Amino acid sequence: MSLMNDFINQLPIFNGDIVLFTSDAVRLGYYFHKNKENFDINELLDLILNKIGTAGTVLFPTYNWDFCKGIQFDYKNTPSQTGSLSQAALKHSAFKRTKHPIYSWAVAGKDREYLCELNNTDSFAEDSPFAYLYKKNGKNIILDVSMQNSFTFVHYVEQTVGVSYRYVKNFSANYIDETGMESLRTYSMFVRDYDMDAEVNLEPLENYLLDNKIIEETKIACSRILSIPLNKTFDIIKEDILNNQSKMIATYKGQKN
Template sequence: MNTYTIKNIEHALDELDIQRGDCVLVRADLRYLGLFAPEPRQAPAVLFQALAHRVDLTVGTLLVPTGSLSLCNSSTPFDPKTTPSELGVFSEYVRTREGAVRSFHPFFSYTALGAEAEEICSSVPRHAFGPRSIKDRLVTRGAKMLSLGAHPRFTCTTVHHAEFMVGVPYRYTKEFIHPVVRNGILQNELFYLYVYYRECNIERNRNRKIWERFPHGQKACCGKSFFYSYNIKDFYEHSVSMMQEDIYIWLNHPPTNKPYRK
């Protein structure tokens, strides 16, 4: 099927465990779904309305990642009100909705709408992962992840939160001084990312080994691809458990060069 309609979207959501009152993180790559009928440009709006109706934003919450990693090592200011999302048309559509709340991180932000939008996205730490981060708050809530179009092993960043909490040796915290607009004032502030040692020459397996042993997701066909949902807490705990068994599970093999070894 090269096209999909609102009925296909609704049917796919019917097959997944997405309920009224849920907190749902959505990562959408609409390219893989095909063309929305009758008008492809309407796809982000129709999809948003279907999801908003499903969770009911008076009691539920929708989030999307609205990262802007291209700002790293640049002098381009981050303004949460105007800096566009770099993670697809659906992400940008949600970011620009009235009432949307965006977390304050120049490279790794999220935007939410609904009952818990303020509570989840406000007063976040300066690190993308770790205690009180967006991921930590979603794990605590047992929020759901909904991957649209692409397999979730290509869209999941919860695994990096697990890496942070376990303390994998091939990553370290890097500090950035970046210009931001806060309360209408341009100023330089400190922010942090969890990056890997270049010297390791690591080979990522794109979560393949972790996902091969994660049995808790749900899949529903839509257009040329599918919708896939799972509980973020379940996946986080699964990832932590696997990393405790094999600290290099996220890699094809342990690094041959280990600059972190004394």
Template sequence: MAGLMHPRETVERLAAEWRKAGVEAGDVLLLHSGISRTLRRMREFGFENPDPALILDSFLAAIGDDGTLLLPLFNFDFTKGVPFDIRSTPSQMGALTEVGRLREGAVRTGHPIYSFAILGRRAEDFRGLVNLSGYGADSPFGKLHGLDGKIAVLDLPDQNSQTFYHYVEESLSVPYRYRKSFTAAYLGEDGHAGPRTFELFVRDVENGVLTHVDPMGELLWERGLYRGERPKQGAGLRTISASAMYDMTAEVITSGRAKGLLYDIQNP
């Protein structure tokens, strides 16, 4: 019956589901999320006013006081010449990420296209991080990898979530992508504005390259590297070790199997 569940009970119930999918206390966790079904599920199990903030609280509860949560705040307007303000440019990655951006104590990284909100014990380790390339070794993707972190995906297919693949592709300099520069006005923490240039490792659209990573996701399931549930099933959360994902993706690339698993070519 709607309205009978207390917010704390809601948070605890969701946190328990995330733990079953592989989230653990102390994790450094990158979370990609689609939350509409989770909000509906919250109503179904007795909370009549579901709030994205409670979902954020549930992930923070699952990783505990020693954990660190990374939320993507990706915004592609900078590629069109729109100024970026690290203090106010919104996320284009959904309601949960905006709640995270605005949460007290959140630290935002400084790439104007691929920035992140960081919450938890290691948040200050990310303060002042302004990486040149969105997927570079010094990016939050690289830090996640170096910290032996995890990636969690809530109710989204790999095609609409797993940007970590591009970090692996850049680290191995795959031939079907290349570094492209973007310049626009940039406002930092101090409010100082000026033109700055940043890079992305983009697909070679002139040669018909399409991002096509769902088959790679299926391979991760087959190899037992994903833990949890597929999108729209059960709680809808799956997790994977960033190191395991890197190693499997690198194996596919170096063995010449990237086409059909990570990208495809559009016919003329």
């Protein structure tokens, strides 16, 4: 069996799953090279799609924060700033990009068209892909990255529940849609309040989820894989926000020890 097939067989995804993939593929690519096998990203994407089947949906984050700096977003040409797998997904024929210029996603599978028709202007609102992942009991597969550097879903929970150390901020810039039409558009994002010295700190959350076996942690080849149930994790973060001053997810001025 090839290394690629062995990797996919052990990956904790199944037929009909709704999966968000966040990843750093450098270590995995090096492992393939070291073992004299070709690391073909398109083959990896094909095998993932085959494993979740026609009833499943897979999302790769293709985030790009340049819009926040007033830089034009081009639906067809603005690259992903979130890794080689997400950039490859943008070019793969089975995937289609969602519309938000900051938090866009490359999507394939059953709910691709539904997600790509969403017109959410707010990054983390109830009409966003984040809400879809929560309501559909999605899972987040994390490849060789800590939650600290990959778990954007936490901001959806923060906005939904309400926190004092973030606020909704509007950003405007030129937007070129998939038909080539250009317009000035405004989109929003739930941003840190720098006056409160707000910082993301997800290490306590990751440790809690691992200690309580809510996260499934797997070692495949040289890679560490986390499988995070987003519905259960939402409830844990909500409890932390409401009753523990968000101590498992953030630090900010005025937070009591």
